[in-house]
Amino acid sequence: MKRVLITGAAGFLGSHLCDRFIKEGFHVIGMDNLLTGNIKNIEHLFPLKEFEYYHHDVTKFVHVPGELDYILHFASPASPIDYLKMPIQTLKVGALGTHNLLGLAKAKKARMLVASTSEVYGDPLIHPQKEEYWGNVNPVGPRGVYDEAKRFLEAITMAYHTFHGVETRIIRIFNTYGPRMRVNDGRALPAFFSQAIRGEGLTVFGDGSQTRSFCYVDDLVEGIYRLLMSDHHLPVNIGNPDEITIKEFAEEVLELVGNPKAKLTFKDLPKDDPKVRQPDITKAKEILGWEPTVSRAEGLKRTYEYFLKEVKVD
Numbered sequence: 288m289k290r291v292l293i294t295g296a297a298g299f300l301g302s303h304l305c306d307r308f309i310k311e312g313f314h315v316i317g318m319d320n321l322l323t324g325n326i327k328n329i330e331h332l333f334p335l336k337e338f339e340y341y342h343h344d345v346t347k348f349v350h351v352p353g354e355l356d357y358i359l360h361f362a363s364p365a366s367p368i369d370y371l372k373m374p375i376q377t378l379k380v381g382a383l384g385t386h387n388l389l390g391l392a393k394a395k396k397a398r399m400l401v402a403s404t405s406e407v408y409g410d411p412l413i414h415p416q417k418e419e420y421w422g423n424v425n426p427v428g429p430r431g432v433y434d435e436a437k438r439f440l441e442a443i444t445m446a447y448h449t450f451h452g453v454e455t456r457i458i459r460i461f462n463t464y465g466p467r468m469r470v471n472d473g474r475a476l477p478a479f480f481s482q483a484i485r486g487e488g489l490t491v492f493g494d495g496s497q498t499r500s501f502c503y504v505d506d507l508v509e510g511i512y513r514l515l516m517s518d519h520h521l522p523v524n525i526g527n528p529d530e531i532t533i534k535e536f537a538e539e540v541l542e543l544v545g546n547p548k549a550k551l552t553f554k555d556l557p558k559d560d561p562k563v564r565q566p567d568i569t570k571a572k573e574i575l576g577w578e579p580t581v582s583r584a585e586g587l588k589r590t591y592e593y594f595l596k597e598v599k600v601d
């Protein structure tokens with residue numbers, strides 16, 4: 288039985304990865320310090336003998352007994368509100384955490400996949416974003432702690448690949464959504480769903496003309512799995528190229544939820560909020576034979592069911 292370590296296991300993406308690797312017949316070791324993760328996301332795996340959980344902060348030395356075939360590093364605060372509140376932890380998990388896990392990968396001769404992000408492109412001057420674009424990041428702005436941590440993560444991962452011969456994979460994840468997103472993480476989608484369900488104003492930042500491209504979580508997990516099993520060590524974008532303005536996105540949520548009390552309200556645009564974002568997925572198509580299969584209409588419907596259960600209405 289192949290053994291995989293997944294950091295950030297109790298988070299949105301980490302928990303879906305745990306499910307997928309259990310389904311694929313792996314022994315899964317989930318690790319989390321629950322800074323932003325929720326144990327509820329993986330509780331259903333606790334009875335399985337193929338699943339182990341370690342409560343640990345990966346910025347401290349990481350010890351895992353026994354062999355490891357794969358490591359997936361998904362631990363990090365990942366929403367703009369989170370990294371504004373936890374700037375130092377965000378920098379540490381991307382930098383020190385990645386270093387510790389690369390050391391572990393080297394010692395165990397494991398293949399390691401690291402979660403990078405479209406944020407390495409910053410507020411992009413090239414559209415859509417290709418992997419060859421180096422980005423437009425403000426290192427001292429509010430997003431700098433996340434963006435630069437992830438840029439360092441890519442750099443140190445490449446260094447371990449070239450200098451120590453560690454087998455590494457780098458995924459650049461674009462906006463992703465689905466069940467198990469935290470209701471209060473401040474991101475657009477959880478905010479819009481909870482506001483629409485409660486009959487409040489949907490807080491569109493700025494005039495809502497900024498764009499994003501939203502990928503359903505099952506599609507993302509498939510892309511991660513394929514990249515891990517591929518032999519490609521350079522960064523690969525995984526995301527859904529279906530681009531939409533944030534205002535239109537809020538309107539789609541409004542229509543789906545259909546609460547007559549809910550409406551759009553406009554708030555100030557946060558500093559350094561990227562104006563556009565859309566992945567060029569030519570590489571993922573060519574190298575992995577991957578492209579998204581879940582439309583936004585279908586993905587939003589599935590996600591709505593989750594938020595209906597999670598959002599408390601007074």
Ligand code: UDP
Pocket residue numbers: 366367462473474475476478479490491492493497499533556557560561
């Ligand atoms: N946004 C918004 N209202 C909210 C939360 C976010 O209009 O309540 C906007 C945000 O300014 C950004 C987009 O929605 O332009 C996506 O934000 P999110 O926090 O989901 O992720 P980002 O792509 O900025 O990392």
